[in-house]
Amino acid sequence: MRNKLSAIAAAALTTLVLAGCNSSNTTVSACTGTETSTERLFLQELSDNSVIIKWKGTATSVCVGTDASNLTKLVAATTTAGDHKEAKVTGLLADTKYYYSVGAASTAPSSQEFKTAPTTGYPKDDNNTRIWIVGDSGSAGYTHTDADATVTSTTHYLGVADGVRLGMETFTKADGEPIDMMLMLGDNAYNNGDEQNYQAAVFDLYKSELKNVGLWSTIGNHEMGVGSYAGGFYGGVSTESDPNKYIVDGVAGIAGTYSSIPYLDIFSMPTAGEAGGVASGTEQYYSFNYGAVHVVSLDSQLTARDATQRATMKDWLISDLSANTSDWTVVIFHHPPYSKGANHDSDADSATAPIFDQPIVNMRNEFVPIFQQYGVDMVLNGHSHSYERSYYLTNLYSTDPVNNPTAGDSDSFDVTVNTADNGYTGRSEINQEYTETDGYVIYSTAGNGGKADTKGGGMNDVTEWLNHKAMVEQPFRTTVAEQVSETSTDGVDHTNGLAIPGSVLIDANASRLEVRMLDKDGIALDKFVVNK
Amino acid sequence: MKQLFTLILFISIYIIFPQDLKAHLGVHDQIALLDGKLSKKETYSLYAQRANLNFEGGDYKNALHDLDEASKRGAKEPLFYQYARIYAAQNDYQKALQTYNEFIKFNPNIPQAYQERAKVYNELKQYEKSIKDYEKSFKLQNRPNPGYFIQAADILVNNIKNGKNKALGLLDKGIFQLRNQGVLQEKAIEIEISLGNFENAIKRMIFLGTEQKENPFWRVNYAKILQKANRNDECLKQLNLALKDANSRKQIPAIKELLITIKSIQNELNKKQI
Numbered sequence: 001m002r003n004k005l006s007a008i009a010a011a012a013l014t015t016l017v018l019a020g021c022n023s024s025n026t027t028v029s030a031c032t033g034t035e036t037s038t039e040r041l042f043l044q045e046l047s048d049n050s051v052i053i054k055w056k057g058t059a060t061s062v063c064v065g066t067d068a069s070n071l072t073k074l075v076a077a078t079t080t081a082g083d084h085k086e087a088k089v090t091g092l093l094a095d096t097k098y099y100y101s102v103g104a105a106s107t108a109p110s111s112q113e114f115k116t117a118p119t120t121g122y123p124k125d126d127n128n129t130r131i132w133i134v135g136d137s138g139s140a141g142y143t144h145t146d147a148d149a150t151v152t153s154t155t156h157y158l159g160v161a162d163g164v165r166l167g168m169e170t171f172t173k174a175d176g177e178p179i180d181m182m183l184m185l186g187d188n189a190y191n192n193g194d195e196q197n198y199q200a201a202v203f204d205l206y207k208s209e210l211k212n213v214g215l216w217s218t219i220g221n222h223e224m225g226v227g228s229y230a231g232g233f234y235g236g237v238s239t240e241s242d243p244n245k246y247i248v249d250g251v252a253g254i255a256g257t258y259s260s261i262p263y264l265d266i267f268s269m270p271t272a273g274e275a276g277g278v279a280s281g282t283e284q285y286y287s288f289n290y291g292a293v294h295v296v297s298l299d300s301q302l303t304a305r306d307a308t309q310r311a312t313m314k315d316w317l318i319s320d321l322s323a324n325t326s327d328w329t330v331v332i333f334h335h336p337p338y339s340k341g342a343n344h345d346s347d348a349d350s351a352t353a354p355i356f357d358q359p360i361v362n363m364r365n366e367f368v369p370i371f372q373q374y375g376v377d378m379v380l381n382g383h384s385h386s387y388e389r390s391y392y393l394t395n396l397y398s399t400d401p402v403n404n405p406t407a408g409d410s411d412s413f414d415v416t417v418n419t420a421d422n423g424y425t426g427r428s429e430i431n432q433e434y435t436e437t438d439g440y441v442i443y444s445t446a447g448n449g450g451k452a453d454t455k456g457g458g459m460n461d462v463t464e465w466l467n468h469k470a471m472v473e474q475p476f477r478t479t480v481a482e483q484v485s486e487t488s489t490d491g492v493d494h495t496n497g498l499a500i501p502g503s504v505l506i507d508a509n510a511s512r513l514e515v516r517m518l519d520k521d522g523i524a525l526d527k528f529v530v531n532k
Numbered sequence: 533m534k535q536l537f538t539l540i541l542f543i544s545i546y547i548i549f550p551q552d553l554k555a556h557l558g559v560h561d562q563i564a565l566l567d568g569k570l571s572k573k574e575t576y577s578l579y580a581q582r583a584n585l586n587f588e589g590g591d592y593k594n595a596l597h598d599l600d601e602a603s604k605r606g607a608k609e610p611l612f613y614q615y616a617r618i619y620a621a622q623n624d625y626q627k628a629l630q631t632y633n634e635f636i637k638f639n640p641n642i643p644q645a646y647q648e649r650a651k652v653y654n655e656l657k658q659y660e661k662s663i664k665d666y667e668k669s670f671k672l673q674n675r676p677n678p679g680y681f682i683q684a685a686d687i688l689v690n691n692i693k694n695g696k697n698k699a700l701g702l703l704d705k706g707i708f709q710l711r712n713q714g715v716l717q718e719k720a721i722e723i724e725i726s727l728g729n730f731e732n733a734i735k736r737m738i739f740l741g742t743e744q745k746e747n748p749f750w751r752v753n754y755a756k757i758l759q760k761a762n763r764n765d766e767c768l769k770q771l772n773l774a775l776k777d778a779n780s781r782k783q784i785p786a787i788k789e790l791l792i793t794i795k796s797i798q799n800e801l802n803k804k805q806i
Contacts, residue, residue, distance in 0.1 A: 312682055
């Protein structure tokens with residue numbers, strides 16, 4: 001009897017187990033929707049285990065999977081600010097390619113895919129993290145809201161940002177390695193950073209890139225609308241620290257013309273360390289990890305304009321960098337601590353800097369010491385519409401800006417005191433190689449993603465401005481022939497920067513950081529390497 | 533109708549003088565530019581713009597004059613915010629308060645107005661009202677910048693009876709609203725220590741440790757609190773863990789300084805034990 005009962009129990013148990021197996025083998029996919037077109041489609045907070053798929057359109061869910069013809073993971077979207085939809089997909093595997101459908105179809109359209117970040121602290125499968133950086137690229141959307149009918153992008157800037165993008169594409173196709181992420185240095189969408197500007201300058205322009213890699217950004221002065229003087233109407237000269245004081249068009253201080261900054265509706269940035277950094281509590285500044293690199297985005301436009309906010313951001317930065325163990329640390333923010341662009345001069349001290357450029361001074365004097373102290377390797381900024389790259393730099397700031405405002409100026413730069421002795425010859429060599437030296441940082445202004453100033457403020461010769469002494473000399477070249485030959489053919493030998501549109505490409509693995517400035521033909525006009 | 537007319541005027545001016553307005557000039561250069569325009573046509577918007585620039589340049593007398601001129605040509609209520617800022621900058625806090633009150637009556641939904649009025653209340657030593665305004669501004673925003681919580685906490689700590697405990701409450705609300713520990717928790721820890729609430733400070737440090745990935749800097753800060761709480765064995769344990777972690781990291785200047793700090797605390801504790 002006992003044996004009979006055991007047999008029945010075993011049979012029952014076996015049946016149950018087999019039923020379970022059968023039901024998992026014959027699971028019906030929840031992905032039965034239809035691929036739906038979107039007005040914009042981009043990826044946010046792409047980490048080693050999650051991503052936010054974000055779009056504008058009628059679809060209300062996405063499907064994701066590792067097999068493009070058999071997507072199985074259904075995720076419903078929520079509607080978020082600015083009439084976006086967001087689907088946060090979690091539980092992903094690190095360093096893995098996924099395909100996705102907006103509209104929850106079971107198959108993904110061609111090239112709608114992304115790869116998750118590698119696990120923090122571990123290399124990518126190809127042992128390289130490739131970061132594409134564009135600054136002040138927003139010229140593609142410069143036409144429609146511009147009340148000034150005499151200056152349009154058709155006249156000046158049409159195709160420049162797209163040319164820069166194509167240059168990156170040419171280079172990456174040639175060596176067969178696609179980018180892993182895209183960073184924007186602010187002024188992403190002239191002139192006001194509104195929804196329409198963003199559609200033209202970002203979502204229409206970088207359509208293919210944004211479907212495949214995470215997009216990250218920092219806030220520029222042209223993200224703040226017409227201006228927040230509460231009556232001042234200049235695009236890009238807001239001095240407010242409050243994102244709710246965004247003004248698209250407006251007349252002096254009329255209530256109702258204020259709204260919240262579209263940038264914060266458009267982007268979904270980590271606030272609670274979702275992508276690997278320490279939680280900041282705000283999207284205005286944040287950090288994340290990817291492969292060998294820790295990226296920090298600071299807010300030099302809003303937060304930096306209020307002393308208490310700035311101090312809080314500094315405290316957060318110290319916490320974040322204290323917890324950081326990545327091989328390389330890259331910091332981005334809009335206002336360059338060192339630059340002599342056509343319209344922005346970092347030598348202006350607190351008293352003489354235009355109010356809207358005050359952050360340049362504060363970021364240099366208050367944040368540069370933190371970068372040095374906590375092992376930041378490279379800082380990238382926009383704002384000046386040219387390319388500049390500094391020496392491997394240290395201690396070029398003022399510890400007492402009130403009584404000693406000129407410390408940290410270009411004139412106070414001393415190559416024997418402020419640079420790492422790495423066999424530097426005194427002139428920029430392409431392929432400059434440095435050995436990583438803690439306490440030293442390379443600063444690069446790369447606000448040439450959508451335009452490059454060839455005159456400004458009454459000056460007509462680039463040598464009148466691209467002459468910051470802490471910046472390495474670049475061979476002066478404005479023609480393709482000059483670019484390739486690395487020599488100047490017009491008799492003017494050197495400037496400490498390039499007035500040529502382009503973008504920056506960083507390649508990083510555990511032992512090497514390689515940085516290039518690419519022009520619209522994909523030629524590296526500048527390149528340097530830092531080795532461990 | 534007046535607003536539409538003014539808007540049309542503004543657009544006209546923007547079209548006529550586009551490049552000038554876009555140039556990144558200094559404050560005084562911009563004022564000079566507007567002087568020129570105003571000499572040709574005196575408009576509400578131009579006066580309001582120049583008022584702002586005069587304010588930025590510290591010329592409050594002319595800023596007020598320009599606002600008065602603007603008021604003659606358009607709606608006065610939207611200008612109250614600017615008037616109030618100027619009065620506050622001139623340290624005429626009573627007048628600033630009255631004017632902020634008018635502005636908020638006109639538009640009660642602008643968080644910045646409450647923040648600025650909070651600062652004025654603070655100057656007038658009406659601290660309770662200042663805090664109320666900060667709290668109102670926090671409610672009007674999904675994600676206020678963390679620094680405002682710190683500002684409000686400082687007012688409570690420095691000026692209000694039982695202020696430190698109230699500051700802790702406000703910071704905890706901020707931690708909840710912003711959904712992270714971070715700098716608000718660090719401020720709260722500082723207050724707990726000043727109150728002698730070492731056990732609460734320790735609990736908060738443990739919350740913070742998760743966010744800061746128990747890095748060596750965090751461990752040393754934790755060790756310092758344990759030392760104050762006379763939990764010396766645990767203090768030494770954290771210091772040893774910090775030392776091990778710090779030695780395995782890039783020897784950046786901050787790490788080198790930390791190693792010195794660790795040694796110093798260890799020596800202090802060892803002396804005590806002897």
